[in-house]
Amino acid sequence: MAQDKLGVAIVGTGFGCITHLPAFRDAGFEVRALVGRDPKRTAERAERFGVPHAFTDLAAALALDGVDAVTVATPPHTHAEIVLAAVAAGKHVVCEKPFAGDADQARTMLAAAERAGVVHLLGTEFRWQSSQALLARLIAAGAIGEPRLATWLLHIPVLTGPDAEVPAWWGRAEDGGGWLGAHASHWIDQIRHTLGEFAGVSAGLPLVADRPGQTAEDTFNIRFRTVTGVEGTLQSSAGIYGPPLITTRVAGTHGTAWVEFDDVWVADANGDRRVETPADLANPDPVAPPSDLMHTAYDLLHSMGIDRAPYTKLAATFAALIHGDPVPDSPRHATFADGVAGQTVLDAVRASAASGGRWVDCAER
Incomplete structure (x- = not known):
């Protein structure tokens, strides 16, 4: 009905x-x-x-x-x-x-x-993006054995140069601005959803680009460990010049799974293979929003x-x-409970960065 x-x-x-x-x-x-x-x-x-x-x-x-x-x-x-x-x-x-x-x-x-x-x-x-959803499903199904090592890497030059405008709040750490919240919050959720809760982190939050007046970071570099025993690295910068650099890869006891754009691959003793996206995880082609809504470099992140x-x-x-x-x-x-868990990790990252990168136990947060 x-x-x-x-x-x-x-x-x-x-x-x-x-x-x-x-x-x-x-x-x-x-x-x-x-x-x-x-x-x-x-x-x-x-x-x-x-x-x-x-x-x-x-x-x-x-x-x-x-x-x-x-x-x-x-x-x-x-x-x-x-x-x-x-x-x-x-x-x-x-x-x-x-x-x-x-x-x-x-x-x-x-x-x-x-x-x-x-x-x-x-x-x-x-969580509903096809490749991320498929990666999580494959790992849960044991496609790579027990996950042991994870690498998330993204360098994109969206905040370089004098014309890379951002909303005023985005440049202020006190307003929750910066690349950590904008981008790492997605990765933290994906890791929690795919590999388990964070046990602890060691992190740095540099500002790479020369942006006068900005107090929020444009880069994060995080080493982490999950309660399930996965060691990993999250590194991303929006303030560097050069071509984009993208890696999402998880290695386990029996194989490795990784993402290439919207495709997911698995490698093991039987060789490398691309995994077909099941119908329930497939999405239609992207529809670009009206271009005149794009006013800042931050807006352009959503332009496709x-x-x-x-x-x-x-x-x-x-x-x-x-x-x-x-x-x-x-x-x-993800519910507000996931919001609390993710925010706990973000707080731990900021605490680690503020102390010169010391290891911070997320459970203590």
């Missing part, structure tokens, strides 16, 4: 319009309101995308008839206030990552959502539209959970 469309209010007019808005519509939601800080920009984007209500006051959106859910696509330092108001109003919530300012704040958000009895998901859309299809699956899972329908265990959705 067909169910009535769920109504959602989108908070944030940048990534909120670039990805959240089309993805939630693709998943069957009715976008009832757009909430932003700038009245003119918010009204213009609401009109452009056919959203019936534009607000700069979150309370007005929460009071609107037909709003069942809220999705939060704003800078990290604003998440807690928005999420706490939304769950207090009884709304189901999706919140972007990085989830909070720190793990204590994240625990407050989780506790509030649990008390309210609402569905709460973390915006980790790349690769996150729309995975985000649609996240939003569809969100809808199913709200309706009480069953959802697949693979990929498993």
Whole structure:
């Protein structure tokens, strides 16, 4: 039996319009309101995308008839206030990552959502990205034996040069800006989902590019160990010149699995082979958002539209959970509890970097 469309209010007019808005519509939601800080920009984007209500006051959106859910696509330092108001109003919530300012704040958000009895998901859309989902499934199925060594590497020159503009908040560490939260939070979630919880980290957070006034890092270099015994390295920079450098690879007792763009490969005693993507993990081709929405180098990270299809699956899972329908265990959705766990790792990374790279036990955090 067909169910009535769920109504959602989108908070944030940048990534909120670039990805959240089309993805939630693709998943069957009715976008009832757009909430932003700038009245003119918010009204213009609401009109452009056919959203019936534009607000700069979150309370007005929460009071609107037909709003069942809220999705939060704003800078990290604003998440807690928005999420706490939304769950207090009884709304189901999706919140972007990085989830909070720190793990204590994240625990407050989780506790509030649990008390309210609402569905709460973390915006980790790349759990549904085909290659990452397949990699996780293969490792869980024992395709490489017991995982022992993991390498995640990404160098992309998006923040180099004088024209590499970023939003003001992104350059400020105190506002949750920087490359650690923007990119490592995805990897941390993927590792937790694929290899187990983090036991500890040793890290550095340098600023490689010459960007006057920026206090947030454009690079992270993290050595980690999981509670399951995997040793690994996460290294990425958005502030270096040169061609992109990308590696995602996990080695185990019987083989190695790795990602090449959207393909997953396995090597073992029988040789190398590409693994076909099963139908349930396949995604349609990316749909690029309108180019005039791309104003900064940070926006351009989303210019190819690769996150729309995975985000649609996240939003569809969100809808199913709200309706009480069953959802697949693979990929498993991330809740605010995952937000707390991920934020704990981010806090440990920052603590390690601030102390010159000492080993920090994540359990102690």
